[in-house]
Amino acid sequence: MRFQEDKNILExxxxxxxxxxxxxxxxxxxxxxxxxxxGCQMNVHDSEKLRGMLNYMGYADTENxxxxxxxxxxxxxxxxxxxxxxxGNVGALYSLKQERPDLIIGICGCMMQQEGMAExxxxxxxxxxxxxxxxxxxxxxxxxxxxxxxxxTVVEILNDDRNIVEGVPINRAKGVSAWVTIMYGCNxxxxxxxxxxxxxxxxxxxxxxxxxxxxxxxxxxxxxxxLLGQNVNSYGKDLHGNYLFSDLLVDIDKIEGIDRVRFMTSxxxxxxxxxxxxxxxxxxxCEHLHLPVQSGSNNILSKMNRKYTREQxxxxxxRVRKSVPDIAITTDIIVGFPGETEQDFQDTLDxxxxxxxxxxxxxxxxxxxxxxxxxxxxxxxxxxxxxxLNELLEVQNFITGQKNSVFKNRIVEVLVEGTxxxxxxxxxxxxxxxxxxxxxxxxxxxGKLAHVKVTNPKCWTLEGEAISEEx
Ligand code: 5AD
Ligand code: SF4
Numbered sequence: 001m002r003f004q005e006d007k008n009i010l011e012x013x014x015x016x017x018x019x020x021x022x023x024x025x026x027x028x029x030x031x032x033x034x035x036x037x038x039g040c041q042m043n044v045h046d047s048e049k050l051r052g053m054l055n056y057m058g059y060a061d062t063e064n065x066x067x068x069x070x071x072x073x074x075x076x077x078x079x080x081x082x083x084x085x086x087x088g089n090v091g092a093l094y095s096l097k098q099e100r101p102d103l104i105i106g107i108c109g110c111m112m113q114q115e116g117m118a119e120x121x122x123x124x125x126x127x128x129x130x131x132x133x134x135x136x137x138x139x140x141x142x143x144x145x146x147x148x149x150x151x152x153t154v155v156e157i158l159n160d161d162r163n164i165v166e167g168v169p170i171n172r173a174k175g176v177s178a179w180v181t182i183m184y185g186c187n188x189x190x191x192x193x194x195x196x197x198x199x200x201x202x203x204x205x206x207x208x209x210x211x212x213x214x215x216x217x218x219x220x221x222x223x224x225x226x227l228l229g230q231n232v233n234s235y236g237k238d239l240h241g242n243y244l245f246s247d248l249l250v251d252i253d254k255i256e257g258i259d260r261v262r263f264m265t266s267x268x269x270x271x272x273x274x275x276x277x278x279x280x281x282x283x284x285x286c287e288h289l290h291l292p293v294q295s296g297s298n299n300i301l302s303k304m305n306r307k308y309t310r311e312q313x314x315x316x317x318x319r320v321r322k323s324v325p326d327i328a329i330t331t332d333i334i335v336g337f338p339g340e341t342e343q344d345f346q347d348t349l350d351x352x353x354x355x356x357x358x359x360x361x362x363x364x365x366x367x368x369x370x371x372x373x374x375x376x377x378x379x380x381x382x383x384x385x386x387x388x389l390n391e392l393l394e395v396q397n398f399i400t401g402q403k404n405s406v407f408k409n410r411i412v413e414v415l416v417e418g419t420x421x422x423x424x425x426x427x428x429x430x431x432x433x434x435x436x437x438x439x440x441x442x443x444x445x446x447g448k449l450a451h452v453k454v455t456n457p458k459c460w461t462l463e464g465e466a467i468s469e470e471x
Pocket of ligand 1: 192367
């Protein structure tokens with residue numbers, strides 16, 4: 001279905017835009033919207049769609065809730081921590097809503113898609129105006145119109161369906177890099193993970209829709225794209241043809257104007273030889289693979305329902321490295337999964353030392369209601385989890401530092417994103433292997449590829465100097 005074909009949504013957008021124009025004519029002020037995003041890149045990209053719809057309706061962006069006319073929290077529920085922050089932040093809006101009853105407050109995203117959650121939130125925070133989920137993001141204008149016309153909380157959570165809504169306006173973050181969703185949902189049901197419960201089953205976008213979106217992105221001056229999906233390696237399997245992720249990469253590689261192609265996330269069980277071949281042969285596909293291992297113990301991997309063994313994972317890494325030498329490999333690891341013994345944890349440390357990941361996102365297991373692991377016996381003590389996390393971090397940080405140190409005096413290709421966050425006199429960008437580089441160079445390099453000599457490799461970043469104006 002195409003967004004533009006839904007008359008109700010278009011009518012709602014036009015009506016709100018007209019109201020906002022009248023408001024602007026009366027006051028000389030544009031209405032402002034603030035979106036706060038929690039969680040993964042999928043949510044970040046969904047927020048770009050919300051912003052696209054809001055901009056079309058005449059709202060300008062703000063990062064300040066004090067002057068916002070509309071505040072949206074796009075939530076995550078992958079771990080408990082993100083949920084707690086949402087509760088805290090929504091609760092803190094109560095006094096603002098009392099001062100300014102016209103303020104519209106919306107909550108959406110994965111957390112709202114959990115069973116019973118929307119009703120809970122509506123009860124606990126009755127001053128919230130709109131609650132919606134991940135499956136009806138595109139109906140936001142209709143829900144907003146209802147909320148503007150009523151005093152009650154508008155709640156609409158849909159179940160997953162097979163429909164993908166194409167053509168939702170997107171206001172992408174400015175810069176060199178753009179996100180492109182290639183598929184939605186996940187079929188894997190890893191026993192700890194809430195994602196399949198809130199994002200539904202795997203649904204791939206058509207190749208035509210993806211390729212035309214990327215051509216459009218290139219025309220708008222972006223140089224790098226990151227293909228998004230919970231499990232990009234199974235792209236196309238639901239489309240019943242034989243056009244798979246490796247084929248998509250080959251086609252994207254030919255699009256002019258794009259210099260770099262990245263993708264995430266990959267599931268080890270679906271990383272095919274064809275994909276490894278495509279990574280090796282496609283010039284624009286960067287030498288970086290994010291391949292979550294989650295645990296180094298076969299016992300825990302089986303309880304996690306990951307469908308691969310430690311040995312298979314190590315073999316996969318060896319094959320990837322053989323085909324794409326110098327590839328950077330990053331991962332996700334969970335410590336303290338139910339029943340994880342000290343030996344299981346030592347197996348994870350051992351795997352980390354064996355693979356030598358370039359970096360790792362490390363998490364303490366967080367029980368998610370509705371998942372199989374939350375019901376497992378032998379939940380691990382919080383202190384043990386913390387201690388294991390610290391130990392793991394120490395091992396990984398040492399490896400990251402070691403891996404970065406070999407870059408001393410090397411010349412790397414950097415896609416320059418802008419000035420560095422910490423030092424406005426420095427530029428900042430990433431290598432093809434996704435390492436952050438802060439370096440001295442002319443601001444004219446922003447948005448371009450530059451050659452940088454690394455002078456001081458640190459644990460998290462590489463420092464250096466530009467040696468040529470442009471690659
Ligand atoms: N507890 C801790 N970490 C989790 N992740 C997913 N679910 C949980 C959970 N319940 C981690 C996994 C995944 C990453 C996105 O978040 O490592 O790869
Ligand atoms: Fe969650 Fe596993 Fe799907 Fe990743 S592959 S989203 S961890 S269920």
